[in-house]
Amino acid sequence: VASRDHEYLRLAVDLVILTVREERLQLLLIKRGKDPFKGQDALPGGFLRADENVEQAAGRELQEETQLNATGLHLEVAGVYSAPDRDPRGRIVSVAFLALAPDLPVPTGGSDAQAARWEPVESAIGKLAFDHDRIATDAVERARGHLEHTTLATAFLPEMFTIPELRRIYEVVWGTTVDPRNFNRKIANTEGFIEPVGQRRFQPAGRPAALYRRGPATDLIPPMLRS
Amino acid sequence: VASRDHEYLRLAVDLVILTVREERLQLLLIKRGKDPFKGQDALPGGFLRADENVEQAAGRELQEETQLNATGLHLEVAGVYSAPDRDPRGRIVSVAFLALAPDLPVPTGGSDAQAARWEPVESAIGKLAFDHDRIATDAVERARGHLEHTTLATAFLPEMFTIPELRRIYEVVWGTTVDPRNFNRKIANTEGFIEPVGQRRFQPAGRPAALYRRGPATDLIPPMLRS
DNA sequence: GCAAAAGTGTTCTTGGTACACCCATGG
């Protein structure tokens, strides 16, 4: 492992996959199948291979450990964690990725993991293996900021969605309330955020909501600030 | 070097150090003293050592290669570059750092580097070694965005500065003009951005400008948008 | 008709933009 100055090391990717499910912000966790931390909850992840970059490694690990398909999922680097003693197995530096996913079917366990499941962020953070509590905390805060300045909130929703559903994403992720009347006009006035699909969604009660899909815009100008 | 799946590798840090100098945004470059790319311009940087994290490695390399002191300099991770063939010496993944520095004395060459110097970003980018053109381009855009949402513009200035000097930072980094009258009130109304020091700076002509120092605020709310 | 939820209009206020004007210095 070591050479001059211990400069050879292994590079891991760890994934913070968030979704909004049952009106709560939830985090994808696996139960570790091996030591160290066997049986404890952790972020999905794994080691970089010789023929891939970190983005490809993140997509592959997501598929292997959770059966989720990474195509179409927004995956971005959220941080680098490199404390020399962060992993008892030796010198391992981790590149953390953040992804926002729609409310997908509960994932099943894959190769290295005994089981994968969604858990609300408040109860998940505080009991994770390695330095994953810190990684998850940082990534969640990054996701909250993204909603202010980008159109990424739609990544939490399926292909077609209503404006009230989009608003609830903001409320759940931020833990605040958002005025439905003002939200509607804000979204409608932002060119390219959403595009009408010409259908409506019927519900148990109340007026049906119009359906939309994602538009081409990525930045939200002016930003939507948390109150 | 290689083990199963070539999973052992070396981790480098590369530094994008920006300053505003002679009314232009400039980038700190070194001329490479060794192959590969010997004699070509590149970003300062080097390998992670066994007993340090990437932030410490970035500060150490900055000191070694450019004699600049990293204490007090804002250093942040700006990206991870991990294409398998990005370095002809083998599998090397690089963590890019961004730093904003005041107009410091021209640095002298250090250990690995034959010479270090400032060069305007427009002429520097396009001729750098490795994938450093890409790294520098990404980091410069990140710095431009920081000025909109944070108070980091003051990092380009010495401890005491005037409001017109701060305004020129925005103009130079963004390549736009900013109305001096409106800029003054915008800054003054942002609690904690700057604090008056009670002195004035005399100049060849015109009314002396009041001196300020950085305040405790880090975020700029509401943001200062580029026109 | 009534409850429930979607969606519109209206007012108020805040903050950005544009620009006229005044202030403080050196020569």
Add this chain to the structure above:
DNA sequence: CCATGGGTGTACCAAGAACACTTTTGC
């Protein structure tokens, strides 16, 4: 007094906040 640049005041307008009201469904 004039040139030069720093700094203030004011009028206008766009966008956010608060909230009354209308629309469209199921029962």
